[in-house]
Amino acid sequence: MAREHFPTLKTLWASVTDGSAVVQMRTIEHEGDFWLVPGWIESDVEEYIAPERMISLKGLSYQDLRKRPNRPADFVVQTPIPKSVFESHVSPEEAEKYTILMRPPLRFQKPPGVYVRRQKE
Numbered sequence: 001m002a003r004e005h006f007p008t009l010k011t012l013w014a015s016v017t018d019g020s021a022v023v024q025m026r027t028i029e030h031e032g033d034f035w036l037v038p039g040w041i042e043s044d045v046e047e048y049i050a051p052e053r054m055i056s057l058k059g060l061s062y063q064d065l066r067k068r069p070n071r072p073a074d075f076v077v078q079t080p081i082p083k084s085v086f087e088s089h090v091s092p093e094e095a096e097k098y099t100i101l102m103r104p105p106l107r108f109q110k111p112p113g114v115y116v117r118r119q120k121e
Contacts, residue, residue: 009108
């Protein structure tokens with residue numbers, strides 16, 4: 001049986017704060033928008049990773065630093081995002097404020113040496 005080929009993950013990075021800490025978070029481009037990916041699912045069977053959830057940068061205040069040399073990240077999100085949004089404990093008010101995709105149907109080839117939290121599919 002032939003293995004499915006998954007596209008290569010092109011990772012960008014965003015500096016994001018939840019109001020108490022600043023973290024570097026993987027960011028991907030999907031359907032013309034940039035999305036923060038706070039969690040990944042690793043397949044137990046195939047060699048792929050998939051976003052557990054994605055938060056759109058569209059409508060958020062952020063700086064695009066990709067053209068700057070020696071940048072700390074590709075994007076800097078200027079508005080704090082509550083930790084609950086990253087951990088999927090989203091209140092109805094937060095759900096209205098952010099565009100969140102839970103388990104979108106995206107799969108990427110697992111990059112070598114990348115650690116992701118392992119979950120069952």
